Amino acid sequence: MSRTDTQQPGSLLNGYSFEISAKDAIRLDxxxxxxxxxxxxxxxxxxSETDDARIAAARQVRELGFIPMPHVAxxxxxxxxxxxxxxxxxxxxxxxxxLFVIAGDSAEPAGPFVDALSVITGAQLGxxxxxxxxxxxxxxxxxxxxxxxxxxxxADKSAALTDFxxxxxxxTQFAFDADPMLTWVAGLRAAGIRMPVRLGLPGPANVxxxxxxxxxCGVGASTKVLAKYGASITKLLHxxxxxxxxxxxxxxxxxxxxxxxxxxxxxxxxLQKMADWAHTTKSRxx
Numbered sequence: 001m002s003r004t005d006t007q008q009p010g011s012l013l014n015g016y017s018f019e020i021s022a023k024d025a026i027r028l029d030x031x032x033x034x035x036x037x038x039x040x041x042x043x044x045x046x047x048s049e050t051d052d053a054r055i056a057a058a059r060q061v062r063e064l065g066f067i068p069m070p071h072v073a074x075x076x077x078x079x080x081x082x083x084x085x086x087x088x089x090x091x092x093x094x095x096x097x098x099l100f101v102i103a104g105d106s107a108e109p110a111g112p113f114v115d116a117l118s119v120i121t122g123a124q125l126g127x128x129x130x131x132x133x134x135x136x137x138x139x140x141x142x143x144x145x146x147x148x149x150x151x152x153x154x155a156d157k158s159a160a161l162t163d164f165x166x167x168x169x170x171x172t173q174f175a176f177d178a179d180p181m182l183t184w185v186a187g188l189r190a191a192g193i194r195m196p197v198r199l200g201l202p203g204p205a206n207v208x209x210x211x212x213x214x215x216x217c218g219v220g221a222s223t224k225v226l227a228k229y230g231a232s233i234t235k236l237l238h239x240x241x242x243x244x245x246x247x248x249x250x251x252x253x254x255x256x257x258x259x260x261x262x263x264x265x266x267x268x269x270x271l272q273k274m275a276d277w278a279h280t281t282k283s284r285x286x
Contacts, residue, residue: 012250013282017042017069017171017198018265018274022049025057028064031275037065042100042134042171042264045071051086058094068096069134073104074113080123082111087128098132099125100171117153120160133161137172137197139184151191158193167195174200174266178248185258198264199249204241204277205269241277250285 017040020028028041041061043054058068070090077083090096103115113119116135125133135157141147154170161168170188175181181199188197246263253261267274 012199012246012253012261012263013278013285014262015039016263016265016278018203018267018271018278019044020057020061020267020271021046022053022057024267024271025060027271028060028066031271032064034275034279035066039066040069040098041066043068043070045073045076045102045104047076051089055086055089055093058090058096062094062096067098068094069098069100070096071100071102072119073102073106074115074119075104075106075109077109077113077119078111080112083113083119083123084128087123087125087130091129095129097129098134099130100134100136102136115153117157117160120157120164120166126164126166130166132167132169134169134171134198135161137170137184137188139172139181139199140175140177142173154188155191155193158195161195169196169198171198171264172200174202176202176245178245178252181249182252182258185253185261189257189259194259196260196262197258198262200264200266201242201245203265203267203269203274205273243281246281 019042021044025043028035043057043061045054054070058070061068068090072083087096101116101119113123119125120133135154137154138145138150142150145153158168170193172181172184185197185199249261249263265274265278
């Protein structure tokens, strides 16, 4: 396989994105010098944080020269009017033009929206200047949703984005193993879903922290973590970075088979460690 058939070294980190909570926004200024201007910053939806906090975080992301992508969790939206007010403020105060729309993990919907598709098709997002929408992908499956249902939902959302004139991208749950991620992306392309994919990678963190997040998010990878990260039970406090996973992906992705692919980083070990890793790795491999 020639290099022209595969992802160029460093290109997975070209245009990478990363995730924060609203309270993390105050830490962005410290990494501003090593994070490229125009980087997409995804602002997750935590039930413990308010809309005011999420809007303030989006505003700070924009002011620092990054692109805010707030999450909208469908099943946690109490009313259609409340969502409209939230979107209006995001547009006015932070010039938000992209969202990441998910169902959310509530057992019962708090209002009229039952899933991401119902928000995409029924919330008049374009009226508030939204032009691009991210949707969720699960290369290793979801602990509470069957693979068939996940595939149907992804296809339905992809079609709806096209029908409503939105550009779209898929942002995946984090994983620790390249093989299921690559197989999953190839399956998307074979099914005719061509939108860009951002593969979720855990940022540097101690292995114990990674395992806790994996268990919380239903990532079935505990033993793989220990193997991939070269860790033993006695080394759970040691910091591990995503180098093995990143290098496996960079070596194996083929443009013809996998299409447009980039990286989405989850800073489980903190924003500074994540930014340092991304900056160093990109500089070394570009």
